[in-house]
Amino acid sequence: MNLFEELVIDRGRLQSISTEVNHGELNETVERMSRVMGDLQTIILTMRMVPVETVFNRFPKMIRQLSRDLNKKINLEIIGAETELDRTVIDEIGDPLVHLIRNSVDHGIENPTARRAKGKPEEGTVVLRAYHSGNYVFIEIEDDGAGINREKVLAKAISKGIVTQEQSYSMSDKQINELILASGFSTADVISDVSGRGVGLDVVKTTIESLGGNISIESTQDVGSIFSIQLPLTLSIISVMLVEIEKEIYAIPLSSIIETSIIRSSEIMNAHNQKVIDFRGKVVPLVFLEEIFEVPRQEHQDEEFHSVVIVRKGEKLAGLVVDSFIGQQEIVLKSLGNYLTNIFAISGATILGNGKVALIVDCNALIK
Amino acid sequence: MTNAVEQESIKVIVFQLADKEYAIPVSHVQGIEKLMHITRVPKTAKYVKGVINLRGVVTPIVDLRERFELPISEHEETTRIIIISLEDMEVGFVVDSANDVIDIPASAIEPQPEVVGSLEEEFISGVAKVEKRLLILLHLEKVLNPLK
Numbered sequence: 001m002n003l004f005e006e007l008v009i010d011r012g013r014l015q016s017i018s019t020e021v022n023h024g025e026l027n028e029t030v031e032r033m034s035r036v037m038g039d040l041q042t043i044i045l046t047m048r049m050v051p052v053e054t055v056f057n058r059f060p061k062m063i064r065q066l067s068r069d070l071n072k073k074i075n076l077e078i079i080g081a082e083t084e085l086d087r088t089v090i091d092e093i094g095d096p097l098v099h100l101i102r103n104s105v106d107h108g109i110e111n112p113t114a115r116r117a118k119g120k121p122e123e124g125t126v127v128l129r130a131y132h133s134g135n136y137v138f139i140e141i142e143d144d145g146a147g148i149n150r151e152k153v154l155a156k157a158i159s160k161g162i163v164t165q166e167q168s169y170s171m172s173d174k175q176i177n178e179l180i181l182a183s184g185f186s187t188a189d190v191i192s193d194v195s196g197r198g199v200g201l202d203v204v205k206t207t208i209e210s211l212g213g214n215i216s217i218e219s220t221q222d223v224g225s226i227f228s229i230q231l232p233l234t235l236s237i238i239s240v241m242l243v244e245i246e247k248e249i250y251a252i253p254l255s256s257i258i259e260t261s262i263i264r265s266s267e268i269m270n271a272h273n274q275k276v277i278d279f280r281g282k283v284v285p286l287v288f289l290e291e292i293f294e295v296p297r298q299e300h301q302d303e304e305f306h307s308v309v310i311v312r313k314g315e316k317l318a319g320l321v322v323d324s325f326i327g328q329q330e331i332v333l334k335s336l337g338n339y340l341t342n343i344f345a346i347s348g349a350t351i352l353g354n355g356k357v358a359l360i361v362d363c364n365a366l367i368k
Numbered sequence: 369m370t371n372a373v374e375q376e377s378i379k380v381i382v383f384q385l386a387d388k389e390y391a392i393p394v395s396h397v398q399g400i401e402k403l404m405h406i407t408r409v410p411k412t413a414k415y416v417k418g419v420i421n422l423r424g425v426v427t428p429i430v431d432l433r434e435r436f437e438l439p440i441s442e443h444e445e446t447t448r449i450i451i452i453s454l455e456d457m458e459v460g461f462v463v464d465s466a467n468d469v470i471d472i473p474a475s476a477i478e479p480q481p482e483v484v485g486s487l488e489e490e491f492i493s494g495v496a497k498v499e500k501r502l503l504i505l506l507h508l509e510k511v512l513n514p515l516k
Contacts, residue, residue, distance in 0.1 A: 009424065248408065293410040334426045336409070336419065339457040339512065344411050349419060349426045357407040357421050 004044055005332045008237055009351055011037060012329065016353030041237070048088075052130045052139070053081035055094045059101060059128060066105045073112055073123040074105060083130035085137050089211050089231055093139070096204040100141050100227050101126065103201065108145030108225055118222055120144065132233070136213075139229040148219040150176045160185065177217040177225075181205040212238075212333065212347070214364060238333055240350070240360065241309060242326035245295045249358045251331060251350055252320065256311040256363040260325055263306050277319055279310060286319045287366050292345055313367040320366065333360065377471040382503060383450060383463040386438050390463075391472065391496065391503040398451040398458065400466045403443055420449070420460065427451065429460045435511060436491065454508050461511075472496045472503065 011034060018026045056078050063076045085093070109115075109124035116122055127142040150173060157163050157179045163171070179185065183202035208215050212232045219225035232238070232255075240251035241260070261279070268275050268286065275286040286308070290297065308319040331350040334357075336343065347362035380391035381400070406418040406429050415434035419426050429449060433440055446465035451458060480492040493507035 006424070295410075336426060337428060337458060338455075339428045339459050340409060340412060340416070340419070343409060346409065349407075351421050351424065351426070355421055356405050357419050357426055359407065359409065 004041065005237065007037060008330060008332050012331070012351075012353040013355070048086050049084035050087050050090050051081065052083050052085050052090065052137075055090055055097060056081050056128060056130075058094075059097075062098070062101065063105065063126065066102065070106065071111060072105065072109055074109055075123050075125045077125060077127045078129075079127065080130040083132060083137060085231065086233070089137075092207060092211055093229075093231070096207050096229070097128075097139070097141070099200045099204050101128070104141055104143040104145065104225070104227070108143040108147075110146050114146075137231045137233055139231070140226055142224065142226045144224040147221040147223055147225050148177050148180065148217070149221060150219075153177070153179050156185065157182065174216065174218065177219050178215075180217070181215065210335075237330060239328060239330050241328055242352075242358065243289075243307070243309065243320075243322040244324045244326055245290050245293065245322050246297060248293075248295055249326065249352065249356075250289065250293070250322070251329075251358050251360045252309055252311065252363065253347075253360065254328065256313070258310045258312050258317065261308045261310060261319075263308055263319075265302075265304055265306065268306075277308070279317065279319065282317060284310060284317045284319045286321055288321045289361070290321075290323075292366065311363040311367065313364050316367050318363070318367045320361070320363070331358075331360075377473045379469060379471050380503070380505075381450065381466060382468050382470060382501075383448070383461075383466040385432055385436065385464055386441075389467070389501055389503050391470075391505050392450070392452065392508065394469060396452050396454060396508060398453050401449045401451065401460070403447050403449060403462070417462065422451065422460070425458070427458055427460050429462060430511075431462045432511075433462070433464075452508060452512075454512055457512065459512060470498060472498055477505070 011030070014030050014033070018030045059078070060076055063074050066072075067074045104126050109126065110118070110120075112122040115124065125144050127140070129138075129140040129142065131138055154163075154168055154171075154176055157176075158165055158168060162179060162182045162185065168176075181201045181204070185201065205215055208229055208231070213230050215227065215229050217225060217227055239254040241254060241257055243250050243252060263277055267277055269277065271283065275288075276283050277286060278284075289295070307322050307324050309322060309325075310317060310319050312318075331352075334349045334351065336346070336349055345362050345365040346359050347365075348360045349357050350360060352358050379394045381394055381397050382389055382391050384390075401420075401422065404420055406420055408418040409416065409428070412418075415431050417429045417431050417434075419428050421427075431440075432438075441464075443462075444464070447462065448466040449460040449462055450466055451460050476496045476498055477494050478496070479494050480489065481495065491507055491511045492504055493510075494505040496503045496505060
């Protein structure tokens, strides 16, 4: 286990103990230690950061080779190669990027004849872009190729049982695009040697998610596509809001939280069989975590007040209903291991100050 | 099973579930722990009780009684968690008691007998008669697979 992470766990325990014991000098010392650790963390992270160029620099050659193999003309633009990423993320992100670029070249960029017919320049462009924003690093792969044929993708997904016809009616363009990331999926008419075996893109998605990131796809037919990867800057230490449901403690990443609020039962409205509230003029759906997580309830509660955590994913909001808020804390993100995979709405675990494990809520999974 | 034949004997950890004794090769055992707080993980199989903090590593826990569909009983002073490692997975098994470490001579191992209608069948890779005891050898992969 990473030394600094061990320190963070023990700091949490000391804080927990010092609160219980309520000893003046102990409290002061723990606070001082926390401040020093904050500075240390900054220094350590800076030492671990590596420019993404080390991963990007293999791509120009790869693209030249692919262009020759596939008889296509491709121009690769790299922007933001100096953007820095944590060393461990750099090690893991290479393979997914290789696959995504191969995907753009193989399925995205059309051959020169097809491009001419569409009125596009014969040479296709692939842009590889990296930049920082907030607590994240974004890596985008943009191409001016054929875009994703959503009808074809949907038809294939339905025929493979990945989604049903009914489900497809309520899917957004973005969700349909992202069907290509589902396992066992491939729409290539002819499976070229490069990609199209239907094995790769779902592995890309799980690798990125295992790094604490996510991938989304925007695409316009005949214009092009953008694959966006979002990765956390700090690999494993995140700030969370601890909440309680019955006796269970869950952690909600602060980066997803807009606000916390206490609402009255009377403020809850019903829209299309979904409980919602009016939050600053917006209609926000409520997600009752006790239901999602099947928390065993002692007796049925008929509360007048509800504690709600308003979370965001892109433009969309949701209100997570919990029993009570415990407080904000910095925690070490721990994996659930290789035996328990794909637990719905749980992205990992952490060890609390009292030594017990708490699960971390994956807000993105709860917002449709 | 062929593994055992290649050696003269295998060293196993013996544990108890209900009235039977089971054995797991020590090469797969990371440790034996007393019961500790288990954090429930929602939407997992019924026999997955949750996860524990094992010296800083979050480790999933399987209740073997539930896995084998044996009647559930109260946890006793003797109840233990045996930490198993298989390939890249680490999982803890809750057992009634973990008794000893013994060597099973290869000659004492027999293929599993046909026990009609027993769920356990799937999880057994053989049995061994050592002194007067009948030890059931667990097939770890089958116990841990498939999950969900």
